[in-house]
Amino acid sequence: MDSIDRAIINQLQGGFPICEHPYQVMADQFGITESDLIQRLEQMLEKKQLSRFGPMYHAERLGGGLSLCAMSIPDDEFDHVVDQVNSFPEVAHNYARDHELNMWFVLATETPERIDSVLEEIEQATGYQVYNMPKQHEFYVGLKFEV
Amino acid sequence: MVLTEIDNRLISEIQGGLPLVSHPYAEIASRIGISEQEVIERIAAMQEQGVIKRMGIVVRHHELGYTANAMVVWNVPEERLEEVGNKIGSKSCVTLCYQRPRRLPDWPYNLFCMIHGQKRDKVLNFIETMVKDEGLEDIPHKVLFSGKRFKQRGARYQ
Incomplete structure (x- = not known):
């Protein structure tokens, strides 16, 4: 990764133009050609440095439901339960964390009402309780990583 | 913001990513049968209303060293x-x-x-x-x- 790749990552986390030739507009800022920018983005996606290139939606404003959920799973059951939980398409990401509540995942559903029913389905499938912790107030969101 | 039928098709069409071609919005337009100008206007409007928080990249922070x-x-x-x-x-x-x-x-x-x-x-x-x-x-x-x-x-x- 060279300094231009780093500039692309830092800059394009902040937005992307909505105009006829957006890659050309950004390429001019980086001092490279349009095809060079497109190629670099292709490579970063291929190397999985980027998870996505496109829109970030606001789940609630799209009419969807979003929540952070946690479970407490015994170590010897963990791999099995993680597979069960991740088999639900509504589970967007899932991390193990070092706490009694050791599995943390984000649920994204098409309607807010679906959150409760998916939680129930997960509880039934796994036999473990799900702690539902939806966002109540946003103090700050700026998820951006400098490289 | 009330989303139109066209908005919903756009949302679904671009969620996997923007096409990596010189005129990405024109490509989306041809896929769903509307004009490039309309795609640009609808996406801009959805961004203004906050339905789209932003366009751009989402990094895999782990792969970038944020472990x-x-x-x-x-x-x-x-x-x-x-x-x-x-x-x-x-x-x-x-x-x-x-x-x-x-x-x-x-x-x-x-x-x-x-x-x-x-x-x-x-x-x-x-x-x-x-x-x-x-x-x-x-x-x-x-x-x-x-x-x-x-x-x-x-x-x-x-």
Whole structure:
């Protein structure tokens, strides 16, 4: 990764133009050609440095439901339960964390009402309780990583 | 904002990513049978209304070296939530800061923030300094580093 790749990552986390030739507009800022920018983005996606290139939606404003959920799973059951939980398409990401509540995942559903029913389905499938912790107030969101 | 049929088709069409071609919005337009200008106007309108938070890239932070990913949770008395939430949210290393419900008796924490760093000891130092600088010594907190990541993808919409 060279300094231009780093500039692309830092800059394009902040937005992307909505105009006829957006890659050309950004390429001019980086001092490279349009095809060079497109190629670099292709490579970063291929190397999985980027998870996505496109829109970030606001789940609630799209009419969807979003929540952070946690479970407490015994170590010897963990791999099995993680597979069960991740088999639900509504589970967007899932991390193990070092706490009694050791599995943390984000649920994204098409309607807010679906959150409760998916939680129930997960509880039934796994036999473990799900702690539902939806966002109540946003103090700050700026998820951006400098490289 | 009331989303039109066209908006919904656009949302679904671009959620997997923008085409990596010289005129990406024209390509989307031809896929759904409207003009490039209309695609540009609708996407801009959805961004203005906050349905689209932003266009651009989402990084896989782990692959970029941010492997120490801490969720720090705080048990904040209601009357101090606003103050503490804003203080923590204004710190440069904090990437998210949300109020969430307690789940008593197992889970007493009502304020969650994320700190992504390259090394665990640096993240811990940062938290320690933040507690001192902001006078948070009397607010119980816990640091939950992430272990294995099992899934990372954006939400999917029809």
